[in-house]
Amino acid sequence: MEDERRVVDLGAGFTTLHECKRLAKALNLKRLYVKDDTVNPTNSFKDRPAAVAVSKALEFGFKAVGCASTGNLAAATAAHAAKAGIPCYVFVPSNTETNKVLQAATYGAKIIAVKGTYDEANRLAAQASDEYDWALVNINIRPYYTEGSKTLAYEVCEQLGWRAPENIVIPMGSGALLCAIWRGLNQFRELDLIDGLETRVVGAQPKGCSPIVSAFKSNSEDVTPVERPETVTKSLAIGDPGDGIYALKVIRESRGFAEYATDEEILEGIKLLAKTEGIFAEPAGGVTIAVLKRLIDSGEVPRDEEVVCCVTGSGFKSSETILETVPKLVEIEPTVEELKKVIG
Ligand SMILES: Cc1ncc(COP(=O)(O)O)c(C=O)c1O
Known part of the structure; x- marks a missing residue:
């Protein structure tokens, strides 16, 4: 920022890194941490990019x-706009989860519910940014938006005692978060704030919308869009990921993996995390736990290694998905x- 008076601060970031002994035991892993970004001001990691962009x-x-949003960015942008005292317009697919819409609307945002997928909502938002003089945080000022999330990587290194983790599991929608975390880790290494950087980056998607994982598994350089995402993980239902090819590069450069999880595994992942560690996650969090379980079971993540899971x-x-x-x-x-x- 050139002018600090313009900073809009709701207190994003500085979230807890939990050491998860009970979950590690359940997954048969030596050491596991969860970066709990559910405790951000609007309850997702999206407060990090929204704070910088607004x-x-x-x-x-x-x-x-x-913004164009699958729900969480809508709430985060709306809250920061409310704090700044300026209008906010959010474009969401009309099947967006009720609580996310409710949250953004309560902060005072104008909700534009688009009949169609996220990609269609995103396209309309891009047209709107030409038509109106609005800053759409993940469209016409996207470079600032993508910078915000790298603080998650900075914090993880500091919380581990100024070193990078051996493995980090990151949920992917557009792939922007994964790229930002990698950028953050590399900046810390360049600044000598950490000694080396051997972290393997694992990208996680739901099976019903896994274009980046499909590209990884088929050794492709291109990401083929998924036209009609079908998944309980609405927040990751981005069929045409804007940062997909860059996320793919990061995963390969870091010797990591991309893996998917089925809806059933994702819902099991939510319950396992909640029951072993007392952390209540939306399906994107369930995806990271379920993908980690798959990779441990297949031997791709060795049981004697350390893993940080991002629960976003x-x-x-x-609530409507988890209630079932x-x-x-x-x-x-x-x-x-x-x-x-009842007790028996
Ligand atoms: C909870 C949650 N986790 C992860 C992501 C993925 O972020 P990205 O689109 O930067 O890959 C999203 C995207 O909306 C999200 O809402």
């Missing part, structure tokens, strides 16, 4: 901001006899 938009003199959004964001996986409520009369029937 601040920069103010500095450039834009009078309104917005809260379970409260996806928990037992139905049993109502009882307020008596001990009735209680015994």
